[in-house]
Structures are given as C-alpha cells and as structure tokens.
Amino acid sequence: MQELIAGAQELRISLRAEHLDALRTYQHQLIEWNKRFNLTAITDETGIQIRHFLDSLSCLLALESGENFAGKRIIDVGTGAGLPGIPLKIVCPGMKLTLLEATAKKTHFLQHVVDELGLEDVTIIHGRAEELGHDPTHRQQYDWALARAVADLPILMEYLLPLLQVSGRALAQKGESAPAEAHRSDYALKQLGGQIRRLISVDLRGINETRYLVLVDKIAATPERYPRRPGMPSKRPLISE
Numbered sequence: 001m002q003e004l005i006a007g008a009q010e011l012r013i014s015l016r017a018e019h020l021d022a023l024r025t026y027q028h029q030l031i032e033w034n035k036r037f038n039l040t041a042i043t044d045e046t047g048i049q050i051r052h053f054l055d056s057l058s059c060l061l062a063l064e065s066g067e068n069f070a071g072k073r074i075i076d077v078g079t080g081a082g083l084p085g086i087p088l089k090i091v092c093p094g095m096k097l098t099l100l101e102a103t104a105k106k107t108h109f110l111q112h113v114v115d116e117l118g119l120e121d122v123t124i125i126h127g128r129a130e131e132l133g134h135d136p137t138h139r140q141q142y143d144w145a146l147a148r149a150v151a152d153l154p155i156l157m158e159y160l161l162p163l164l165q166v167s168g169r170a171l172a173q174k175g176e177s178a179p180a181e182a183h184r185s186d187y188a189l190k191q192l193g194g195q196i197r198r199l200i201s202v203d204l205r206g207i208n209e210t211r212y213l214v215l216v217d218k219i220a221a222t223p224e225r226y227p228r229r230p231g232m233p234s235k236r237p238l239i240s241e
C-alpha cells in the first residue's frame, strides 16, 4: 500500500490503519475475481492503488469547507467493481451509499465485497440509471450523484441529475476532455436543471494525465420526461445543434 499512502499524502488525504486494511482486502478481492471475470482492465497492485483507489478517493477534494459525506445519501452510477463508491465508503463510513450497476455479474462482486468488508448502509442495485431515475424511491432523493468512466458528460447528466434533490450535487470524474465536455453540456444542463459549479484538476502520483472532478449543482427540478428510456440518452445526447 506504499504507493497509495504516498499518493494520498500528496493530496492531503489521511488514511488510517483500518482504511488501509479494508483497501488491502478490496484489492485482494478485485485481483482474485478478475481471474474469473473481467471486472477491470487494471490488475496490477500499483495500478489498483493509484488509478482505482487514489483516483476514487480524490472525490474528497470536492468537499468544501465544513462539508462532509457523513449522513449524506450518495449514489454511484455505473459503479462497475465499486469505483469510486467503495473506497469512499471505506474512508467515510457514515455515508448512505447506493451502488448502481447495469451488469449483474458486477453486482454479485459488489455484494461479496460489501459483505467481506462488513460495510453498513450500502444498497446495491442491478439496473440502469434511465430506469432508476423514474423510481420514486430514488428520483430526486440523493445529496450526491457520482460517476467515473460511464459516459460523455451530456449523457451522464441525464443519468445523474434526475436522481438528485434540488441543491444536491453531481460529481463526474473525467480525464483531460473535461473542460470540452463541460462546454458541450450547456444544453443538457439547461434541460435537466443543472449548473456547472466548478472543475477541479487533480494530479495523481505517477500519472501524467491530469484528472478532473466536474461538479454540477442541481438548481431546479428535472422535468418528468427525463431521463428518457434506456439507451436514448446515449443514442440522442442532449446537445443543441
């Protein structure tokens, strides 16, 4: 865990022994399950610690002074093998976390890891954002909606914003295309009730590419017609001509 410890220190994220123990267990499970299922393309320990765990934990840099994830309802959309949600839950156990994933085999892995780590207040849902966005127990219910490596930002906004309560915040983890994607999201944001709050650049230890946290405020209720039916947001993204 040396790379992760050093990388976290550079981002001023403090990791205690119990966090490192849990992340070590998670790393072990990722490597073991990945031998049987294709859960993630990154399988070496340094890659997992930096590109998966530290990158996930960098979401903490989005918290402003006095803010905390504790007690907040947070949904990680398209979480895959649990990223960024599970590393964040490990270091902020007080959050109420929902992990949404469209692929069943990945949700089996998520259940296994959540049980193995004894994480409480985690709900795992096998489904699509376009469907969950119309379910009254999830629509406009969350304080934070997170996503990493799921879709281009105009599409992602249609997945995330319907799930947020007004005053909630979306956090999209993006690569160097983030400023351009944010620019192309103007129309989608207007339609869906969102407004860019800020972009935060993040440099991860040993990684050349700058990463970005794109933060979007939910400023108005999302009209009932969004999200459109499964597949439509990606087929016809909300981008004005």
Ligand code: SAM
Residues within 6 Å of the ligand: 077, 078, 079, 080, 081, 082, 083, 084, 100, 101, 102, 103, 106, 127, 128, 129, 130, 147, 148, 149, 150, 159
């Ligand atoms: N967030 C994880 C990460 O960063 O490692 C997984 C990224 S993976 C490239 C994208 C994941 O999003 C896939 O597991 C896919 O099944 C899921 N996904 C894509 N579209 C989705 C949707 N509309 N609703 C729910 N999950 C979706």
